[in-house]
Amino acid sequence: MSEDTIETGKDDARHAEKMAKKKAAREKIMATKTDEKGLIVVHTGKGKGKSSAAFGMIFRHIAHGKHCAVVQFIKGAMATGERDLIDRHFADLCEFHTMGEGFTWETQDRGRDVATAQAAWEKAKELILDERNSMVLLDEINIALRYDYLDVNEVISFLREHKPYMTHVVLTGRNAKEELIEIADLATEMELLKHPFRSGIKAQAGVEF
Incomplete structure (x- = not known):
């Protein structure tokens, strides 16, 4: 048996031992995680993927x-x-409400944007309170909160006091308010490293929408 073969065998044995210890430690940690609850999840940041992860x-x-x-x-x-x-194949499992009218620079009407956001929030509260829904996604609500179309304190108060215990609520959009991140169980910031838009490539079906 060559020295290389012997050394490879030793490396394999060390690796197996290391992974066995890691597995045992992981299982010990996992054994302590027994609680379940509805999570408040925030996806924010300048990077792409906030809504995509939420739809996942x-x-x-x-x-x-x-x-x-x-x-x-x-x-x-x-x-x-x-x-x-969702509308074509899963409407029986997922209720979908598109309440927005486009990005803020498209409407150019603050009063209209505020009214639209308020209507969306009323629908969101109704869906969250319906305990048939185990998850409610509030897509791009962080943008409405950023421009103060909605009162962040009202949103936080509702989530704290009225969200059913086992209901997950996911809130997406860049520039999430610090107060919202504070109450979140899970908060992720998507970091922008590169984006094709900067190279003159437009949004494409199947990637951006």
Whole structure:
């Protein structure tokens, strides 16, 4: 047997031993995690993927046969793959409400934007209180909060005091308020490293929408 073969065998044995210890430690930690609760989840940051990650959670819910709902606070002017797929195939499991009229620079009417955001928030509260929904996605609500179309304190108070214990609520959009991050169980900031838009590439179907 060559020295290289012997050394490789030793490396494999050390690796196996290391992974066994890691597995045992992981299982010990996991054994202490026994609680369940409805989470407040915030996806924010300048990077792409906030809504995409949130819709991944919605589709997991659908895959498990769980009822869920989506309220879109800003988007609405154009069709999206997620909305089309849900409306065509999963409307019995996921209630989808597109309440927005487009990005703020498109409407150019603050009063109208405030009224639209308030209507979306009323629908969101209704869906969150409906305990048939185990998850409610509030897509781009952080933008409505950033521009003070909604009162962040009202949103936080509702989530703290009225959200059913086992209902998950996911809030997306860049520039999430610090107060919202503070109450979140899970908060993720998407960091922008590169984006094709900066190279003159437009939004493309199946990637951005």
